[in-house]
Amino acid sequence: MQHFISPTDVTDIHALIKQGLYVKANPFEDAHLGKNKTIGLIFFNSSLRTRLSTQKAAQNLGMNVMIMNVGQDSWGLEMEEMIEGHPVIMNGDKAEHVKEAAAVIGRYCDVIGIRAFAELKDRDKDYRELVMSQFRKYAGVPIVNLESATRHPLQSLADCITIAEAKAAYAMLARPKVVLTWLPHFKALPQAVANSFCEWMNPLANAGEIEFVVTHPPGYELAPEYLGNARVEYDQEKAFEGADFIYGKNWSSYTHYGQVLTQNPAWMVTMDKMQLTNNGKFMHCLPVRRNVKVSDDVLDSPQSLVIEQAANREWSAQAVLKEILLTL
Amino acid sequence: MQHFISPTDVTDIHALIKQGLYVKANPFEDAHLGKNKTIGLIFFNSSLRTRLSTQKAAQNLGMNVMIMNVGQDSWGLEMEEMIEGHPVIMNGDKAEHVKEAAAVIGRYCDVIGIRAFAELKDRDKDYRELVMSQFRKYAGVPIVNLESATRHPLQSLADCITIAEAKAAYAMLARPKVVLTWLPHFKALPQAVANSFCEWMNPLANAGEIEFVVTHPPGYELAPEYLGNARVEYDQEKAFEGADFIYGKNWSSYTHYGQVLTQNPAWMVTMDKMQLTNNGKFMHCLPVRRNVKVSDDVLDSPQSLVIEQAANREWSAQAVLKEILLTL
Amino acid sequence: MQHFISPTDVTDIHALIKQGLYVKANPFEDAHLGKNKTIGLIFFNSSLRTRLSTQKAAQNLGMNVMIMNVGQDSWGLEMEEMIEGHPVIMNGDKAEHVKEAAAVIGRYCDVIGIRAFAELKDRDKDYRELVMSQFRKYAGVPIVNLESATRHPLQSLADCITIAEAKAAYAMLARPKVVLTWLPHFKALPQAVANSFCEWMNPLANAGEIEFVVTHPPGYELAPEYLGNARVEYDQEKAFEGADFIYGKNWSSYTHYGQVLTQNPAWMVTMDKMQLTNNGKFMHCLPVRRNVKVSDDVLDSPQSLVIEQAANREWSAQAVLKEILLTL
Structure with a gap:
């Protein structure tokens, strides 16, 4: 390389x-x-x-x-x-x-x-x-x-390693469903991690190895060249249904560049929402603001992979x- | 460990x-x-x-x-x-x-x-x-x-090493007198070094290996759980009498928490005061403000162990x- | 040493x-x-x-x-x-x-x-x-x-190494002409690099290994103990004539200590001025402000030694x- x-x-x-x-x-x-x-x-x-x-x-x-x-x-x-x-x-x-x-x-x-x-x-x-x-x-x-x-490609590669490990460890189906979900935050954050995650998931999705869905409120559409052919689902709960991996991240608007369009707390990941998944694993690149982006019980549950992901x-x-x- | x-x-x-x-x-x-x-x-x-x-x-x-x-x-x-x-x-x-x-x-x-x-x-x-x-x-x-x-236990352990070395080097009596003295300073400093020094001296004092005295103005009493059974002497000159080690340190008040109750310059360690000791050694964890906490002549005299203490x-x-x- | x-x-x-x-x-x-x-x-x-x-x-x-x-x-x-x-x-x-x-x-x-x-x-x-x-x-x-x-003697030694290398690489005459020229800048900078360069060039000049000239506007005279017996030429173009090395640097006034007496852009090194030299090499200790002290075309030309100089x-x-x- x-x-x-x-x-x-x-x-x-x-x-x-x-x-x-x-x-x-x-x-x-x-x-x-x-x-x-x-x-x-x-x-x-x-x-x-x-x-x-x-x-x-x-x-x-x-x-x-x-x-x-x-x-x-x-x-x-x-x-x-x-x-x-x-x-x-x-x-x-x-x-x-x-x-x-x-x-x-x-x-x-x-x-x-x-x-x-x-x-x-x-x-x-x-x-x-x-x-x-x-x-x-x-x-x-x-x-x-x-x-x-x-x-943030070093993060995305670590994410791929984490997903590969989890697939083996938890005997998941051959084609797990991976969901990238926007999370609420009061500060304007870059799109880098979300962009990058799409860039690395898309080839895996295109090869039929995963199903990949992106969910976020309207106005938070990622740049087309990064989003690629990923499926966008504006209904977070629908996106979570049957998911094997929930990848949470806040980002600011690309279309209204750098703006925080909403801080809607309904987009926070909670244990209730995780129930909608297929006993899904929670991922986040860290740092994460507890009880703003994700609730304590999700982060502290065995479903959370955030520490292993960081270790990777x-x-x-x-x-x-x-x-x-x-x-x- | x-x-x-x-x-x-x-x-x-x-x-x-x-x-x-x-x-x-x-x-x-x-x-x-x-x-x-x-x-x-x-x-x-x-x-x-x-x-x-x-x-x-x-x-x-x-x-x-x-x-x-x-x-x-x-x-x-x-x-x-x-x-x-x-x-x-x-x-x-x-x-x-x-x-x-x-x-x-x-x-x-x-x-x-x-x-x-x-x-x-x-x-x-x-x-x-x-x-x-x-x-x-x-x-x-x-x-x-x-x-x-x-x-500040790494400091206290270095202090113990320094005292052990000095006992050997200067053929001191088996049970040297160690005095922790408060020093004047215009800024509010933590109690950590003083607390810690007590915590490490008390077991040695209890085992009869040293005599341990703490001296400070009224209002500067250390937290009981750190002071332990150390003897407190409010008269600095009396405390210095016959001392083998003078350990200087400023700390802010524990009882009036974090306050500077006095900056009384009479508490500064000078050569005059060191004359009261048994040709005592001067110790300080550094940094030390010269001519505020201790006079130049003490720090520059062969009685000062501060550099060896820091080296330890x-x-x-x-x-x-x-x-x-x-x-x- | x-x-x-x-x-x-x-x-x-x-x-x-x-x-x-x-x-x-x-x-x-x-x-x-x-x-x-x-x-x-x-x-x-x-x-x-x-x-x-x-x-x-x-x-x-x-x-x-x-x-x-x-x-x-x-x-x-x-x-x-x-x-x-x-x-x-x-x-x-x-x-x-x-x-x-x-x-x-x-x-x-x-x-x-x-x-x-x-x-x-x-x-x-x-x-x-x-x-x-x-x-x-x-x-x-x-x-x-x-x-x-x-x-700044580590810089000056690197400068000497760079000049020695260039003399060998470009088959220069035995006694190349080295010119230290003041450059315009809006900030007040120390005299250290210029002082030091003189201190290291003077012995070489005195041994007949180089010809050494310093050029700057009036008021920018260096401290006599650093300038030594270096020749000062107030006309920059005259100084550049036949030069093998142009060493650029800004410094603030020594006589009107620390002041910026002029920012005269006419003192910037440009390709026009480099034409006056003997296909001279340009040196500068970096960082350098492009198009304030030196023009892009000089820095980007093969005559520039600044990267090799920094590498040294x-x-x-x-x-x-x-x-x-x-x-x-």
Whole structure:
């Protein structure tokens, strides 16, 4: 694997899921692969799971890890090259251009992981995925997406690993029903996790391995290029019927970009709603606000997979880094 | 050792002090113990000595170290489960519950160190030691206290090591007199270090190995459960008479919780006062404000043990982590 | 080498440049040297290249690295001992004195790297280089300057390595012309990089290995003790004539200390000006503000050495740390 920015960087999703399960069973087997190799983790935004799981995965592979919080350990970076047809004149608050920063970090690091959230102000800007594409263009080394404006593929791969594990553990039917449900929240959150989940579920659905349904209130339609041919069901209860996996997530509106159109508490996942499912498992990428998005009893029940799902972040990162190290 | 949160986690204080002196003499002997083991250091508050000494100790033992500053690298954590009899509804500024955060970090780390100071607003809340107990309950791995609301046991163990070393080095009497003295300061500081020092000195005093006296102005009485049967002497000069160790520390009032009742400069430790002692040694956990809490001449004299005491933080952390690794 | 704070700590500049080129060709050859050795990197100011390159160099040498951001991970440090003839009374916002902090960090670390910029308020204070001298005095271990108030020697050594490489790669004349030119900028920046560059170029110029010229607008004269016997040319175009290396940098006034006397855009380096040179190479320590200090076409041309120069920071740090480790 050259980069891990979007699913198009992955040649075989099934092989990568299998790699994740393999490194989970054999975490320290490849410690020689990363000898004298360094990963730089560049955070434009806060992180708990991604920070720790990626660092851990790299260390399992014998890599050195260097972490930098942009705007805190260092200064802001200018990402644009042209503005309204003219070269950017850097007389604002950004002290360095990504052209230099990416190229330089690429000289110190063998792999670079980058987290840069959507700003939720300008849809076109966010969906251009400027930070990822600029680092890809200028760093000269493999780039790993630690959550970008529109995607969170390390999360989605961990989700795939979690679903694969659960299918085996609970002897589920060959074609489980997976439901992505919007959850209420008072803050405007990016669409990245939801977009990404669709991007990773759609190929599995298209191959007949799962049934995939997305449910949300009107106005929360995801960008068509991410939603793909997923079925949308506006009635949450109907969507839940017979589901094997409920994947909860809040996101702000794509059509009314970045807006919170409703905080309707009726969309919170409760045990009552889980009763509608086929003894379904509950998934969420965390952090999750208890009793706002999901009730305590769901999260604390044996039906919740959220901790195992987070634990699998280590193995999705390790699978990706291993594949990258194998091509260096 | 399962956890290292309070002295009740320690079965044999003397053996642990001895372990500290042993690893100080043989720092790299146990580098195999931590192979493929990771400690996560979670800071809710700033740190210099604790941050560096614990990291160093873990590296001496061959462990990987991952550091996270909560509220800076990541977001705030909700610690409470119930408020006034109702489940917490997470619609405030805390994005994640400790139930998830602790469980997830526990999946990435073999040991977790946590620093979370007292807020000094609500005495009951601070003395419930919620952060430590929640991580202990939900992380599923050993927890090391890097200073909590009411305790700083890694400091106290380093203090014990320092006293043991000094007894040997200076051929002191078998039962030296140890005095904990309150020092003036304009800021409200937690009682953690003073509480903890009492908790670790009392067993030694009860075993007849030291004489232990606490001195402070009226209103600065420590919580009874920490003070134990230590003797309180309100006259600082009287307390200093014949002392072998003067342990200085400021703390805010426990009875008038979190308040600064006096900044009386007469309580500062000066060379004049040290003359009252039995050529006593001066100790302080650092940081110390020079010429506010202690005069330059005391800190710069050969009677000061503060640097050696801080250096011993490495060995107290290493002794604790070694004991924990031995039980993993 | 005992310390690496200023050029006076270096016995043989040529040998050190050679060491830099050697470790660049053999980065992992000395991994045994740093076994069980720890470097502490203490940042009073932000950093990207210095943070990453020094960390990387230390890891190449097998060292452990501990990083601390002062005022963020920990609290502010008091550097002064006396104020107006009286001992400092620490009743302000600095919680710890460098006397303790340096001594304690020196007990945890085998080498300490420190970054502490000029404040640009009080020239005498900045030029006393208090932070470096206090750490040198109290830490008890080798100190490496990661950019101080008046110097940036790791940068200058990387610059020397870059020039030596370019001389070989481009078959330059034996005595290339090196020009340090002031660049316009709206912010007040320290003189450290310019000072340091002079300090490292002057010995080479005096030995007849290069011709060295400094050009800047009136009022931007560097401190005499750093400028040395370098030739100053106030006409930038004249200075550029026949130059083999153009080294760009902004700095604020030394004579009108810390002030921005002009932002004259005519001093920006453009391709037109580069035509005046002998097919000269462009150098800059980065970060650089595009189209404020230098135009895009210069930075993006093959004449720009800025990325290679930044990459050489790893090897200047590794050369220095190797020399220090050899004396431990």
